[in-house]
Amino acid sequence: MEKVLMKGNEALAEAAMRAGCKCFFGYPITPQTEISAYLSKNMAKRGGVFLQAESEVAAINMVLGAASAGVRAMTSSSSPGISLKSEGVSYIAASDLPCVIVNVQRGGPGLGGIQPSQSDYFQATKALGHGDFKMIVYAPASVQETIDMTYLAFDSADKFRTPVMILSDGLLGQMMEPVVFPDVDVKIPDKPWACCGHENKRSHNIINSLFLQPDVLEKSVNERFERYEIIERTCKMAETDFCEDAEIVVAAFGASARVAKSAVNAARAKGIKAGLFRPQTLVPFPVEQLNKACEKAKCVLSVEMNKGQMVEDLRLALGCRLPVEFFGRHGGIIPSVKEVLGQIEQIHERIK
Amino acid sequence: MEIGRNSVIMLTGDYGCGKTNLAVNLALRLAEKGKTSIVDMDTVNPYFRSADFGELFSARGINAVFPQYANTNLDIPVLNFDLESVISDSDFTIIDVGGSDAGAYPVGRYESLFKSLGEKLEMLYVFNMYRLCERSADKVAETLCEIESACRLKCTGLVNNSNLGAETTPSVIAQSAEFAEKVAEKTGLPIKFTCVTENEKTDETHLPVSRLVTLPWETEREYD
Numbered sequence: 001m002e003k004v005l006m007k008g009n010e011a012l013a014e015a016a017m018r019a020g021c022k023c024f025f026g027y028p029i030t031p032q033t034e035i036s037a038y039l040s041k042n043m044a045k046r047g048g049v050f051l052q053a054e055s056e057v058a059a060i061n062m063v064l065g066a067a068s069a070g071v072r073a074m075t076s077s078s079s080p081g082i083s084l085k086s087e088g089v090s091y092i093a094a095s096d097l098p099c100v101i102v103n104v105q106r107g108g109p110g111l112g113g114i115q116p117s118q119s120d121y122f123q124a125t126k127a128l129g130h131g132d133f134k135m136i137v138y139a140p141a142s143v144q145e146t147i148d149m150t151y152l153a154f155d156s157a158d159k160f161r162t163p164v165m166i167l168s169d170g171l172l173g174q175m176m177e178p179v180v181f182p183d184v185d186v187k188i189p190d191k192p193w194a195c196c197g198h199e200n201k202r203s204h205n206i207i208n209s210l211f212l213q214p215d216v217l218e219k220s221v222n223e224r225f226e227r228y229e230i231i232e233r234t235c236k237m238a239e240t241d242f243c244e245d246a247e248i249v250v251a252a253f254g255a256s257a258r259v260a261k262s263a264v265n266a267a268r269a270k271g272i273k274a275g276l277f278r279p280q281t282l283v284p285f286p287v288e289q290l291n292k293a294c295e296k297a298k299c300v301l302s303v304e305m306n307k308g309q310m311v312e313d314l315r316l317a318l319g320c321r322l323p324v325e326f327f328g329r330h331g332g333i334i335p336s337v338k339e340v341l342g343q344i345e346q347i348h349e350r351i352k
Numbered sequence: 353m354e355i356g357r358n359s360v361i362m363l364t365g366d367y368g369c370g371k372t373n374l375a376v377n378l379a380l381r382l383a384e385k386g387k388t389s390i391v392d393m394d395t396v397n398p399y400f401r402s403a404d405f406g407e408l409f410s411a412r413g414i415n416a417v418f419p420q421y422a423n424t425n426l427d428i429p430v431l432n433f434d435l436e437s438v439i440s441d442s443d444f445t446i447i448d449v450g451g452s453d454a455g456a457y458p459v460g461r462y463e464s465l466f467k468s469l470g471e472k473l474e475m476l477y478v479f480n481m482y483r484l485c486e487r488s489a490d491k492v493a494e495t496l497c498e499i500e501s502a503c504r505l506k507c508t509g510l511v512n513n514s515n516l517g518a519e520t521t522p523s524v525i526a527q528s529a530e531f532a533e534k535v536a537e538k539t540g541l542p543i544k545f546t547c548v549t550e551n552e553k554t555d556e557t558h559l560p561v562s563r564l565v566t567l568p569w570e571t572e573r574e575y576d
Contacts, residue, residue, distance in 0.1 A: 003482065003516055003519070004482050004483065004484045004487075005368065005480065005482045005483055005515070005516055005517055006368075006483075006484060007367075007368050010368075010484075010485075014484060030398060030427050031398065031399065034367075037454075107425070112425070113425030114398050114425055114427050115398075115399075115425065170399065171399070171568070174397070174399035174400060175399075175400070175567055176368055176400075176517055177517055177518075178482070178516040178517055178518070178519045258567070258568075258569045259568065259569045261569070262569040332425065334568045336568070337569055
């Protein structure tokens with residue numbers, strides 16, 4: 001296995017193809033463009049389909065179609081484009097179809113800006129679309145992890161027949177780091193439910209999200225939530241650093257976790273007992289891992305590139321037993337290590 | 353590589369090969385010898401670009417020429433500068449072109465200006481063996497052809513900028529020598545220089561390059 005230097009976006013695109021993705025449908029938007037550009041050049045060479053749709057709405061419905069046929073399918077966009085896909089994502093969830101949706105976040109609301117942001121945490125974790133449904137959300141924090149989570153996303157999507165989101169951001173998508181592509185034998189599970197031709201050997205499969213009888217709809221939603229319980233039990237992932245004796249736990253996901261990690265290291269160098277908690281899955285939220293990381297904590301600081309979104313999940317996960325403070329920057333501005341260290345020092349002064 | 357007065361050094365290559373890092377390094381080096389301009393001609397990628405180094409350039413007396421909307425939230429590819437006067441007013445001009453053929457198209461607009469420069473123009477093709485998109489000499493040659501066609505100009509030489517970002521060591525670079533020779537053979541172009549790590553012992557075919565294009569959490573090492 002050899003090291004190569006990759007951009008987050010192209011690494012994701014390459015990993016998707018290696019993970020068996022055969023269909024990509026998308027519509028251009030900054031800062032996710034390299035994903036589409038890379039796949040437009042390479043997908044056909046590897047026996048797959050790249051199609052630039054006429055809109056985000058068309059792209060997500062093409063994903064629905066490909067997923068119905070049992071094919072590993074993906075779409076990617078950046079924040080405003082993801083909003084446009086929301087209705088289709090709800091239909092995909094209701095149809096119990098696996099697919100991967102990538103959001104390379106930029107600033108919002110509205111057209112916002114093209115610089116990095118994490119302001120779609122709420123959208124990704126609470127309601128990417130109408131109705132009662134959930135979606136596994138992976139939050140990578142490096143180019144290597146972007147690759148690893150792309151494989152994982154396709155596997156989880158197939159395993160639980162659910163849409164899965166990779167929540168990246170402009171910085172993770174554009175930055176370059178040395179990476180290794182894992183040497184894995186991709187096994188795509190059988191999909192007996194797929195509409196891929198019955199050859200007169202079985203009855204028709206039907207992919208559907210419309211139920212004429214209320215009790216049938218309720219039953220289908222309940223069955224789906226039984227799968228969500230398995231996801232809750234088995235899919236949570238988090239990284240912790242220096243949390244064994246940490247009095248201040250800095251919580252951050254994605255690119256801001258890299259800043260937070262440097263700030264925690266700098267705080268430790270000054271003798272402050274700081275630790276890092278980084279959820280790798282945002283749905284399901286790693287509640288147990290957080291509580292364990294906070295065993296010695298007196299205060300939690302959430303660092304985000306938004307106005308304070310994950311901070312609410314931290315409070316819920318901790319049952320409000322600890323103060324959870326927030327520091328964030330917005331508009332495409334990345335919090336600096338110095339700023340975060342300053343916040344840690346202020347908390348340290350208050351709690352000692 | 354000898355860089356004479358009134359030279360124009362244009363850096364082209366696939367995206368991610370390290371053009372910007374090299375452009376900034378060259379600008380800082382040449383600024384010690386004469387009036388230097390750096391032109392950010394990237395209309396494709398809004399992140400990690402020469403325009404990020406505005407403060408450094410002004411501190412070193414480098415004339416920095418950026419697209420009007422670089423580093424704003426406007427994704428508008430406008431080049432609104434008079435390149436001819438930038439070149440004629442400078443001892444050295446470095447042109448940081450956008451990545452791949454998509455990024456190289458704006459160069460084509462200045463075809464007649466660049467052709468009028470004759471031998472004063474060095475149009476260099478920068479490659480990095482450690483990029484997945486540049487893993488064979490054939491691939492490098494293919495992208496070079498696409499870029500030349502987008503620019504409507506022919507490259508005059510190659511730069512071996514093989515590196516692994518923060519994990520670059522002298523041995524990482526040394527391992528690329530054989531690959532570089534293959535690229536030279538395939539393209540029929542000379543290797544003008546090889547980028548090496550800072551402070552490395554070098555001859556005239558080596559150019560020590562510092563890693564200036566870094567990630568936000570790497571740049572601040574002094575916290576007091």
